[in-house]
Amino acid sequence: MKPLLLTLGEPGGIGPDCIIRAYKNRPELFDHIIIVTPGLWMEQRATQIDIPTVIFEFSTLNSAIQAKATGLRCWNPVPSHIATGPVVMGKTSQMTAMAVICCIQTAAESCLARHAAGMITGPIEKAVLRSAGFNFPGHTEFLAHLSRQPQAEAETDFVMMLASASLRVALLTTHLAIKHVPETISMQATIDCIRIVQRDLIHRFGIPKPRLALCGLNPHAGEQGHFGREEIEILMPAAESARLDGIDVTDPLPADTAFSATNRHNFDAIICCYHDQALIPIKAISFGESVNVTLGLPFIRTSVDHGTALDLAGSEDVSYSSLVEAIEMAITMAQKASS
Ligand SMILES: NC(=O)c1ccc[n+]([C@@H]2O[C@H](COP(=O)([O-])OP(=O)(O)OC[C@H]3O[C@@H](n4cnc5c(N)ncnc54)[C@H](O)[C@@H]3O)[C@@H](O)[C@H]2O)c1
Numbered sequence: 001m002k003p004l005l006l007t008l009g010e011p012g013g014i015g016p017d018c019i020i021r022a023y024k025n026r027p028e029l030f031d032h033i034i035i036v037t038p039g040l041w042m043e044q045r046a047t048q049i050d051i052p053t054v055i056f057e058f059s060t061l062n063s064a065i066q067a068k069a070t071g072l073r074c075w076n077p078v079p080s081h082i083a084t085g086p087v088v089m090g091k092t093s094q095m096t097a098m099a100v101i102c103c104i105q106t107a108a109e110s111c112l113a114r115h116a117a118g119m120i121t122g123p124i125e126k127a128v129l130r131s132a133g134f135n136f137p138g139h140t141e142f143l144a145h146l147s148r149q150p151q152a153e154a155e156t157d158f159v160m161m162l163a164s165a166s167l168r169v170a171l172l173t174t175h176l177a178i179k180h181v182p183e184t185i186s187m188q189a190t191i192d193c194i195r196i197v198q199r200d201l202i203h204r205f206g207i208p209k210p211r212l213a214l215c216g217l218n219p220h221a222g223e224q225g226h227f228g229r230e231e232i233e234i235l236m237p238a239a240e241s242a243r244l245d246g247i248d249v250t251d252p253l254p255a256d257t258a259f260s261a262t263n264r265h266n267f268d269a270i271i272c273c274y275h276d277q278a279l280i281p282i283k284a285i286s287f288g289e290s291v292n293v294t295l296g297l298p299f300i301r302t303s304v305d306h307g308t309a310l311d312l313a314g315s316e317d318v319s320y321s322s323l324v325e326a327i328e329m330a331i332t333m334a335q336k337a338s339s
């Protein structure tokens with residue numbers, strides 16, 4: 001199996017804590033993992049939280065892959081003209097923003113070049129990266145941009161999904177102001193999203209016949225047009241078109257009952273119109289046990305379900321459970337892809 005690349009995200013946040021604590025408790029999980037980071041970011045945090053950890057830094061991916069080292073293998077791709085510090089635990093800094101972006105981009109390019117099976121990402125502080133010139137609202141959109149072919153025609157070619165043992169949610173729209181959601185949802189983008197979810201549930205998750213639910217945008221799924229017409233004009237025709245292609249997807253359901261225990265059991269994924277329609281239920285039910293996975297990319301990408309939690313950096317209260325889930329999911333997907 002090719003290696004999986006792990007980016008730690010914001011170095012002042014809990015990303016380094018999660019990796020060090022996960023490695024201490026589940027070292028075997030890291031057999032196929034190379035962390036894309038300056039080694040110093042990991043060494044500093046290991047010292048600060050007093051968890052002795054053997055950390056090796058390599059300057060090339062190949063040397064990291066070849067190393068027979070017992071410890072955390074870090075590949076530092078950051079060129080010397082890009083600042084890597086100082087890192088202050090619990091604080092973000094413009095001084096590390098470009099290095100954070102460099103690590104994510106280099107990891108993605110290695111996946112695209114097929115030097116790695118996929119990537120797992122730690123949490124970034126989005127506002128800090130934005131003010132450093134990063135023109136994307138999150139990893140998902142950045143990785144989709146890096147992966148996109150110039151002649152690509154689909155309106156939607158990637159889907160954000162959060163997945164746990166009890167629920168999977170997929171998003172028609174990702175990081176944008178709520179007032180822009182209605183104008184962003186189109187029939188073609190909805191059909192593209194449904195197709196991507198269907199295809200990746202089969203190929204990445206091994207679900208032979210996915211059963212999909214689609215949520216309405218408006219209260220009561222529009223109440224037959226009385227509370228909005230997006231269901232009638234966009235979502236129902238998109239679902240009908242997908243069903244003609246053999247996809248098992250519902251007409252738009254009222255979102256307030258879409259996440260009932262029965263529906264969570266009966267559907268393999270619930271497709272939602274906007275970020276919080278999807279992420280509130282899954283984080284309420286499974287925060288710390290769910291995985292953020294990007295569908296539609298030419299490589300595997302999983303991530304933790306939490307943010308940078310600056311308030312907890314360096315604390316014993318940091319949970320690394322979502323990182324473990326994200327690593328396990330990436331390994332399972334990579335093994336499936338290579339079998
Ligand atoms: N995958 C990502 O890159 C990602 C995901 C979500 C948020 N973010 C970013 O993180 C920053 C902070 O976002 P937020 O405050 O909304 O969410 P957050 O997940 O960082 O924190 C929400 C709450 O959960 C707690 N928490 C989070 N992770 C925890 C963990 N592993 N163990 C124990 N407690 C934990 C925090 O202390 C806080 O009380 C923002 O810049 C946001 O954009 C990044």
Ligand SMILES: N[C@H](C(=O)O)[C@H](O)COP(=O)(O)O
Nearest residue numbers: 138139140141292303305306
């Ligand atoms: N929307 C995600 C969440 O709230 O957990 C998170 O911001 C991660 O997004 P990216 O993976 O696109 O960075």
